[in-house]
Amino acid sequence: MLNEKHLERIIILDCDVHQGNGTAAVFSNEPCVFTFSIHGSKNFPFHKHPGDLDIALPDKCDDATYLESLETGLRDSLAHARAEFAIFIAGADPFEGDRLGRLALTKGGLAERDRLIFSHCSQQGIPVAVVMGGGYARDVEDIVEINMQTLLIAAEFQTQFSSRFDT
Numbered sequence: 001m002l003n004e005k006h007l008e009r010i011i012i013l014d015c016d017v018h019q020g021n022g023t024a025a026v027f028s029n030e031p032c033v034f035t036f037s038i039h040g041s042k043n044f045p046f047h048k049h050p051g052d053l054d055i056a057l058p059d060k061c062d063d064a065t066y067l068e069s070l071e072t073g074l075r076d077s078l079a080h081a082r083a084e085f086a087i088f089i090a091g092a093d094p095f096e097g098d099r100l101g102r103l104a105l106t107k108g109g110l111a112e113r114d115r116l117i118f119s120h121c122s123q124q125g126i127p128v129a130v131v132m133g134g135g136y137a138r139d140v141e142d143i144v145e146i147n148m149q150t151l152l153i154a155a156e157f158q159t160q161f162s163s164r165f166d167t
Contacts, residue, residue, distance in 0.1 A: 017094045040059065066094065
């Protein structure tokens with residue numbers, strides 16, 4: 001999309017529990033792509049490739065701490081990026097029941113994470129593509145429920161977004 005000049009600025013909002021080291025490395029020399037990652041500080045990868053804005057959270061981080069950090073990081077990232085398009089990496093692995101995630105978000109906290117992302121982007125007129133990230137809960141139904149919840153919230157905002165721009 002950048003090469004074909006369809007877009008000039010993209011933001012990647014990586015909310016998977018792992019730091020977005022691959023994305024940060026790939027786009028480290030690309031000024032048209034802003035990378036934001038909110039992740040567990042002690043989680044894999046152990047060597048973190050710095051992105052444009054990284055927020056590393058402690059083990060057992062709860063909903064309130066996560067959402068406050070996300071709100072600040074999201075506001076700062078969107079202001080700096082001036083993006084026309086967002087890619088949201090929505091991991092299920094920050095969930096408290098995840099075997100590898102090391103964070104402690106509830107399903108309600110993850111739903112609020114999704115609403116924050118879509119709300120901020122919608123308010124700025126930024127379309128969002130969603131990519132599902134990891135999830136390693138003991139009960140696979142938890143992963144399915146979290147991912148489905150993300151899609152349902154995306155659909156709510158898609159309807160709002162498209163109705164504003166269909167005129």
